[in-house]
Amino acid sequence: MTKLTFAAHPFLLGFDQLERLVERTAKSGNEGYPPFNIEQSSEHGFRITLAVAGFREDDIAITVEDRQLMIRGRQAGDEEAEGRIFLHRGIAARAFQRSFVLAEGVEVAGARLENGLLHVDLVRAVPEMTVQTIRITKG
Numbered sequence: 001m002t003k004l005t006f007a008a009h010p011f012l013l014g015f016d017q018l019e020r021l022v023e024r025t026a027k028s029g030n031e032g033y034p035p036f037n038i039e040q041s042s043e044h045g046f047r048i049t050l051a052v053a054g055f056r057e058d059d060i061a062i063t064v065e066d067r068q069l070m071i072r073g074r075q076a077g078d079e080e081a082e083g084r085i086f087l088h089r090g091i092a093a094r095a096f097q098r099s100f101v102l103a104e105g106v107e108v109a110g111a112r113l114e115n116g117l118l119h120v121d122l123v124r125a126v127p128e129m130t131v132q133t134i135r136i137t138k139g
Contacts, residue, residue, distance in 0.1 A: 041121065045124070048119075051116065058076065
């Protein structure tokens, strides 16, 4: 007995990439650092906010590849901590990688670092509504 996958349903023509997208999203299981929010900022705009206290603009790289938004953070050395004795070290300073799968038509509009929060703004392009008439030819 063959298993009918979601994308193989006869009414979902051309949605085969959706199944791969869901699989890729499930595999990107992030561990929870750094914490983040996703909010709708306008009718066609979204904002991802990551708590990245202690990171500078130069410590963070944001890339988009194959509709996958990657945010990586790595502090440039821990020289300041050398020679210091911490009685308690509760501020995380480890490297991180967060990935978000973007829907088709969603693009990164910009990013800014403010008060320890990294804001990444996204915008979804609204496709024009078109009506296409298909001519029927004689066989």
